[in-house]
Amino acid sequence: MSDSAYRRDSAAFFEPTDRTRLQRYPGRARYERDAIYDVLDEALVCHMGFSVRSQPYVIPTLCARVDDQLYLHGSAASRALTAMTSLPRVCVTATILDGLVLSRSAFNHSVNYRSVVVIGSATLIADIGEKRRALEQFTNAIVVGRWDDVRPPTRQELKGTTILRIPLVEASLKSRSGGPTDPDEERELDAWAGVIPLSVRASEPIPDPTLREGIAVPRYVAAYVRNRS
Amino acid sequence: MSDSAYRRDSAAFFEPTDRTRLQRYPGRARYERDAIYDVLDEALVCHMGFSVRSQPYVIPTLCARVDDQLYLHGSAASRALTAMTSLPRVCVTATILDGLVLSRSAFNHSVNYRSVVVIGSATLIADIGEKRRALEQFTNAIVVGRWDDVRPPTRQELKGTTILRIPLVEASLKSRSGGPTDPDEERELDAWAGVIPLSVRASEPIPDPTLREGIAVPRYVAAYVRNRS
Numbered sequence: 001m002s003d004s005a006y007r008r009d010s011a012a013f014f015e016p017t018d019r020t021r022l023q024r025y026p027g028r029a030r031y032e033r034d035a036i037y038d039v040l041d042e043a044l045v046c047h048m049g050f051s052v053r054s055q056p057y058v059i060p061t062l063c064a065r066v067d068d069q070l071y072l073h074g075s076a077a078s079r080a081l082t083a084m085t086s087l088p089r090v091c092v093t094a095t096i097l098d099g100l101v102l103s104r105s106a107f108n109h110s111v112n113y114r115s116v117v118v119i120g121s122a123t124l125i126a127d128i129g130e131k132r133r134a135l136e137q138f139t140n141a142i143v144v145g146r147w148d149d150v151r152p153p154t155r156q157e158l159k160g161t162t163i164l165r166i167p168l169v170e171a172s173l174k175s176r177s178g179g180p181t182d183p184d185e186e187r188e189l190d191a192w193a194g195v196i197p198l199s200v201r202a203s204e205p206i207p208d209p210t211l212r213e214g215i216a217v218p219r220y221v222a223a224y225v226r227n228r229s
Numbered sequence: 230m231s232d233s234a235y236r237r238d239s240a241a242f243f244e245p246t247d248r249t250r251l252q253r254y255p256g257r258a259r260y261e262r263d264a265i266y267d268v269l270d271e272a273l274v275c276h277m278g279f280s281v282r283s284q285p286y287v288i289p290t291l292c293a294r295v296d297d298q299l300y301l302h303g304s305a306a307s308r309a310l311t312a313m314t315s316l317p318r319v320c321v322t323a324t325i326l327d328g329l330v331l332s333r334s335a336f337n338h339s340v341n342y343r344s345v346v347v348i349g350s351a352t353l354i355a356d357i358g359e360k361r362r363a364l365e366q367f368t369n370a371i372v373v374g375r376w377d378d379v380r381p382p383t384r385q386e387l388k389g390t391t392i393l394r395i396p397l398v399e400a401s402l403k404s405r406s407g408g409p410t411d412p413d414e415e416r417e418l419d420a421w422a423g424v425i426p427l428s429v430r431a432s433e434p435i436p437d438p439t440l441r442e443g444i445a446v447p448r449y450v451a452a453y454v455r456n457r458s
Contacts (some may be wrong), residue, residue, distance in 0.1 A: 019284060023308060045326055045340070047276040049287035055248060058278035058287050058322040060344050079252060093287040097274055105380040106368045107390070111274070115289050139335045150420050151334040161336070179437045191379045192444050193437040196454060201430030208408045208422040215421050225425060
């Protein structure tokens with residue numbers, strides 16, 4: 001953790017609540033703001049949960065963080081927006097898969113992951129300036145540096161963009177890392193055991209067929225792909 | 230689509246319902262069983278949604294499909310299990326990110342993805358034989374071929390494993406693919422546009438430090454990594 005730009009006056013730890021305290025595997029829970037923001041910043045896509053007449057729904061959407069606010073891109077579904085903003089508290093979860101954990105027994109197989117659960121009240125942003133800042137963050141969450149290279153949004157586009165804001169006041173991180181945890185007496189079994197690390201791979205950028213001649217792949221796109229190939 | 234082993238007597242399409250019909254971008258919705266099962270089979274991790282006293286929660290968990298049943302590994306949280314099985318219908322969502330879509334304008338940026346929403350009633354499995362089949366599927370969902378290479382679960386382990394089953398009767402797939410959709414008049418803009426394909430990368434397997442000497446990386450693990458590196 002180095003360049004997270006959260007406000008330095010916010011507490012370094014989230015206070016666990018009945019909603020964010022883990023019931024199983026409490027040893028896998030963490031509440032450090034730094035670690036939680038790292039996951040939110042890396043995730044790009046999160047899943048938001050809401051209910052309509054007691055029916056739960058889980059919908060994926062883009063997420064981006066600015067300081068202690070989490071922004072969700074609201075193009076998912078209009079019923080999601082209505083439901084998300086009418087509940088006192090919603091739940092948003094971002095999960096990153098880090099590896100496959102192969103134990104010597106079927107029962108002990110697992111995965112390495114980091115998953116952040118955010119509980120909070122969702123508000124539809126009305127202010128055009130805040131919408132612009134959030135859209136800048138979404139664009140740079142896709143590829144860092146992208147915002148400065150593209151046509152900025154018009155006032156009309158910003159009006160037509162629906163963005164939800166959730167203040168980051170209640171959150172937890174659940175994670176697993178490391179190798180298999182076979183009991184000592186199983187180490188003599190005749191099965192390979194270990195971890196297969198997983199990450200996101202980026203492939204060669206595919207230029208738009210209508211791209212004007214002479215426009216090269218930008219440096220920040222090439223760097224993004226190089227770092228993930 | 231080739232080797233999905235769903236029962237051939239089930240309909241090739243899911244019937245759209247008020248719960249699974251898309252409200253925005255209906256052109257992005259699909260209901261083919263094949264396409265939906267492909268996403269569920271590829272996803273490994275899904276997000277399940279439930280409510281406790283009107284508070285929505287979204288929790289990641291392992292998923293695996295056998296025929297027309299979706300199995301969820303229940304080690305997530307006990308309140309999840311209680312809540313998931315007490316609701317008439319829950320929601321489970323599996324999302325795969327396929328690429329970043331870079332348009333010439335900030336507003337038109339997007340991502341390519343496939344996301345399946347399953348709505349259904351969740352039941353806790355009691356039958357030991359069904360638990361064993363589900364655990365076999367979970368193990369092979371981690372790496373195909375793994376089940377035959379490890380110590381099978383004992384009766385005691387199966388008793389201690391909580392697995393949820395959701396029959397696949399109501400589901401939809403939402404997806405986006407292809408390049409940016411800038412309007413004609415923006416094609417002359419001085420910005421690169423295109424797609425950065427994303428996928429899951431597997432790195433060199435890390436053997437468990439306590440691995441017995443002389444046990445090589447199995448062929449199916451090497452193949453898994455080779456196909457994703």
